[in-house]
Amino acid sequence: MALGKAGPVKITPLAADSLGARSMATLVETPDVTVLLDPSVRLGPYRYDLPPHPSEKARQKELWQVIRAAAKNAHVLTVSHYHYDHHNPDAPSIFRGKLAFLKDGKFHINRSQRERSGAFVRKLKAYPKAIQVADGNQMDFGGTELLFSPAVPHGYNDELGYVVMTRIAAGREVFVHTSDVEGPPLKEHLSFLIDAQPTVLYVDGPMTHMPENYPEVHTKRALSHLVRILRTTDVRTLIVDHHILRDREWRTRMRSVFEAGAEHDVSVLTAAEFVGKPIDQLEANRDRLYGIEAPSPKGISGAGPSEG
Numbered sequence: 218m219a220l221g222k223a224g225p226v227k228i229t230p231l232a233a234d235s236l237g238a239r240s241m242a243t244l245v246e247t248p249d250v251t252v253l254l255d256p257s258v259r260l261g262p263y264r265y266d267l268p269p270h271p272s273e274k275a276r277q278k279e280l281w282q283v284i285r286a287a288a289k290n291a292h293v294l295t296v297s298h299y300h301y302d303h304h305n306p307d308a309p310s311i312f313r314g315k316l317a318f319l320k321d322g323k324f325h326i327n328r329s330q331r332e333r334s335g336a337f338v339r340k341l342k343a344y345p346k347a348i349q350v351a352d353g354n355q356m357d358f359g360g361t362e363l364l365f366s367p368a369v370p371h372g373y374n375d376e377l378g379y380v381v382m383t384r385i386a387a388g389r390e391v392f393v394h395t396s397d398v399e400g401p402p403l404k405e406h407l408s409f410l411i412d413a414q415p416t417v418l419y420v421d422g423p424m425t426h427m428p429e430n431y432p433e434v435h436t437k438r439a440l441s442h443l444v445r446i447l448r449t450t451d452v453r454t455l456i457v458d459h460h461i462l463r464d465r466e467w468r469t470r471m472r473s474v475f476e477a478g479a480e481h482d483v484s485v486l487t488a489a490e491f492v493g494k495p496i497d498q499l500e501a502n503r504d505r506l507y508g509i510e511a512p513s514p515k516g517i518s519g520a521g522p523s524e525g
């Protein structure tokens with residue numbers, strides 16, 4: 218790739234919970250390089266004790282076609298961790314001829330993801346042009362810098378393993394994608410994000426739909442960290458999606474963040490709104506898709522254990 222002069226960074230969330238299925242797949246185009254982050258999309262296995270509705274399955278297929286098409290034009294594909302909504306072991310050929318940055322499969326990883334990582338790399342075979350460990354890695358493409366955080370916990374502890382955050386900077390624009398930090402609830406998530414100085418930040422938000430697995434204290438910390446980022450960095454756009462969009466009451470729960478956004482002139486919006494589409498929380502509304510209404514305003518009813 219030629220040494221490009223610093224220019225605009227085009228960010229396109231391709232699939233997301235606000236677009237109807239679990240994903241944070243995002244295409245980032247700079248004058249120097251096109252990067253596709255976390256190319257996969259999945260459905261929550263059980264919600265309100267209900268399996269995915271046919272309309273969710275149809276949406277997942279549509280969104281996967283969008284990701285697959287975007288992969289054709291990307292130079293770099295990345296995998297932040299080995300949950301199936303972030304990597305798709307059924308379609309290794311999308312990595313053909315690409316530079317792949319993959320979460321380290323040996324260090325800072327839990328057992329289930331270590332096994333999946335090994336299986337995934339075996340499936341990738343010779344498709345990628347090259348495979349690099351993402352954790353703490355960095356590469357320049359002309360005027361664009363691609364950088365990954367060290368492995369950080371998937372949530373408020375490392376029970377679900379670790380993820381890497383991604384920072385892509387070109388000129389004055391800096392895009393940061395947190396992947397599944399679930400908030401961010403931890404100081405180490407926050408330090409990376411503050412140091413990264415994003416202008417556009419994409420976070421997955423706290424898991425407020427599963428209070429039995431994600432205690433309120435972590436939601437409070439995550440929200441106060443987001444408010445701190447809005448107050449102390451030059452961020453202009455905060456995309457909130459993924460875990461937080463599994464909660465129908467997400468706007469109410471994020472009130473402090475919306476208020477800080479208004480105060481500091483930061484737009485706070487979902488991936489769907491960012492790409493000019495209506496919010497369509499199919500998983501959060503699965504009960505209604507089946508023509509019933511779950512009784513709980515706190516989302517306690519049967520949000521069963523799940524990854525993602």
Ligand SMILES: [Zn+2]
Binds near residue numbers: 302
């Ligand atoms: Zn996820």
Ligand SMILES: [Zn+2]
Binds near residue numbers: 298300371397524525
């Ligand atoms: Zn995950």
